[in-house]
Amino acid sequence: MPTKRILCLLLLCLLLPSLGRAQARSAPPPPVHIANPQESLPPADGDEARDQLSREMAKKANQERHAALKSDADKLLKMAVELKGYVDKSNENVLSLDVIKKAEEIEKLAHSVKDKMKGPN
Secondary structure (H helix, E strand, O other): OHHHHHHHHHHHHHHHHHHHHHHHHHOOOOOOOOOOOOOOOOOOHHHHHHHHHHHHHHHHHHHHHHHHHHHHHHHHHHHHHHHHHHHHHOOOOOOOHHHHHHHHHHHHHHHHHHHHHHOOO
8 A cells, every 4th residue: 555655646746747837838928018119219200290289289288177167166166155145034834945056056056067077188
């Protein structure tokens, strides 16, 4: 019985290294990155003009977004003052429907401002 164990261990010791080499040989080689020759060339004049136009358009869009944010912030301020006036006119037992509507309008506009602040992403 002990000789069978020894034989099994010897077989395992002999087979394990050869199995490891066989697996290493069958593994596909790592991918080789072939550089694109166009990547190393400087951009053509058309590319530069397109990049400049793209930057100008992005700048203009950003300016328009900022103007819209400023306008919306002014509207929020005006609506908040109106809401305060409605609340001041009501008492602790009566909550006006106008107060609820105004609060909902403010909430919608505030979400819109938040989305605009995040940008076009």
